[in-house]
Amino acid sequence: MPVTDFKLPEKYQYLNGFNSYHESEAIPGALPVGQINPQKCAYGLYNEKLSGTAFTAPRHENQQTWLHRILPASAHEPFEPRETATFDTNPGSIHGTHKWHQIPNQLRWDPFDIDESVDWVHSLRLVAGAGDPTVKSGLGIFIFSAGKDMDPHSAFYSADGDFLIVLQHGALDIQTELGKILVRPNEICVIPRGIRYRVSLPDGPVRGYILELYQGHFTLPELGPIGSHCLANTRDFQAPIAAFDEDTSNTYTLFAKFAGHLFAAQQTHTPFDVVAWHGNYYPYKYDLARFATIGSIAFDHPDPSIFTVLTAQSDHPGTAIADFVIFPPRWLVQEGTFRPPWYHRNTMSEFMGLIHGEYDAKTGGGFQPAGASLHNVMSAHGPDAGTHAKASEAELKPMKVGEKSMAFMFESALMVGVTEWGLTKCAKVQKGYNAESWVPLKPRFKRPEGTQVMNGSANGKLGDKSQAPHWT
Numbered sequence: 001m002p003v004t005d006f007k008l009p010e011k012y013q014y015l016n017g018f019n020s021y022h023e024s025e026a027i028p029g030a031l032p033v034g035q036i037n038p039q040k041c042a043y044g045l046y047n048e049k050l051s052g053t054a055f056t057a058p059r060h061e062n063q064q065t066w067l068h069r070i071l072p073a074s075a076h077e078p079f080e081p082r083e084t085a086t087f088d089t090n091p092g093s094i095h096g097t098h099k100w101h102q103i104p105n106q107l108r109w110d111p112f113d114i115d116e117s118v119d120w121v122h123s124l125r126l127v128a129g130a131g132d133p134t135v136k137s138g139l140g141i142f143i144f145s146a147g148k149d150m151d152p153h154s155a156f157y158s159a160d161g162d163f164l165i166v167l168q169h170g171a172l173d174i175q176t177e178l179g180k181i182l183v184r185p186n187e188i189c190v191i192p193r194g195i196r197y198r199v200s201l202p203d204g205p206v207r208g209y210i211l212e213l214y215q216g217h218f219t220l221p222e223l224g225p226i227g228s229h230c231l232a233n234t235r236d237f238q239a240p241i242a243a244f245d246e247d248t249s250n251t252y253t254l255f256a257k258f259a260g261h262l263f264a265a266q267q268t269h270t271p272f273d274v275v276a277w278h279g280n281y282y283p284y285k286y287d288l289a290r291f292a293t294i295g296s297i298a299f300d301h302p303d304p305s306i307f308t309v310l311t312a313q314s315d316h317p318g319t320a321i322a323d324f325v326i327f328p329p330r331w332l333v334q335e336g337t338f339r340p341p342w343y344h345r346n347t348m349s350e351f352m353g354l355i356h357g358e359y360d361a362k363t364g365g366g367f368q369p370a371g372a373s374l375h376n377v378m379s380a381h382g383p384d385a386g387t388h389a390k391a392s393e394a395e396l397k398p399m400k401v402g403e404k405s406m407a408f409m410f411e412s413a414l415m416v417g418v419t420e421w422g423l424t425k426c427a428k429v430q431k432g433y434n435a436e437s438w439v440p441l442k443p444r445f446k447r448p449e450g451t452q453v454m455n456g457s458a459n460g461k462l463g464d465k466s467q468a469p470h471w472t
């Protein structure tokens, strides 16, 4: 059953659908009928276009939203640099003061601490990533942890990319230009590039992970032979309905993340003055418990791509700049099968986090909620020694894994570098990851007695195929 045990009741209404063309009016009649740019907008509103793709992007990719608002977004003073200890989040830039650490080691982090002293804007810590937002290429992986609401007279946007927010602790009450979204435990949220928002914390301190996508946008994965539904279903993505404030007298601070740096500008009206909007470029949330998981019902362990919630493809279809993959509660029933993940080396990089519970491939206790791991391009990994020993002897009856657990993976075709904060300053990198996980693996090989070793030469048995095994 797709159930999330929400303690915080939902308080907002939503529009359902993924990449749908929605429209929403907080005051009936605020949107024009049958045209985009009337000479005079209803109720004296200004009309403003927010482009999520190039004007000329093909129709199937084109994303835009029209905002009917009290004052245009441009009505603010110039931005000034607003440097902080945490904002220098573009190591890929030639102008940056720090560079990525590119290391082939498997990395694992202890749980990141909650920092109650900061708000959302000041809580973002770049831990790893690839590329450079100034050339709209690559991605950034952030850890956030905050204990304060953003000032009621402030808003934030990132010009660098789309935020995929994976909440690990607490709840986020997000007021966006397009309306309000409440993100509760086990829910994720996407805030596209440029959309202005303010985060408050209705349930105390928060913590989680962000994948910032510097290029393109998230889409739903193709379903191929799965057919027309399952995995993340279109109708389960929830966009806000229009909601606006009317303040044109107080001073507001508008924060912008631009090329990895923080800027601030003042304006004398609320940024949340959009009375109505229509378009397909909007923030949305998704409850991970709604994911209709597909898996093996016969034998063998499939690729984790069957658990893809959202994907952002590179120019080479099937190869992602970022896949967001989850490991939800599910039944394992495979016969004659080593059920945990196989040992592997991947041409893609794998950054993993744990929202709650225990991940079935790592049972040694080192991969904890709010912690993380990075298995970079071709960094060998797989079940730890304890998991291997247990799974190779286990009675293969149907079993439920991840009953109260949710791990996830950001998988990317790009080699992922680690920041100075991620490698040293955060002081969470585990020293003994290899020593605990794979170094204890013992050779189990037993050469069959009396058998001739061929080592590459055929012994006359070519073409002699034995029968596939039967387990029942």
Ligand SMILES: O=C(O)Cc1cc(O)ccc1O
Pocket: 302, 303, 304, 340, 341, 342, 344, 350, 361, 375, 381, 382, 409
């Ligand atoms: O490494 C991991 O734990 C993630 C993973 C899970 C799986 O079932 C198959 C491949 C894979 O990379």
Ligand SMILES: [Fe+2]
Pocket: 344, 346, 350, 375, 381
């Ligand atoms: Fe893996």
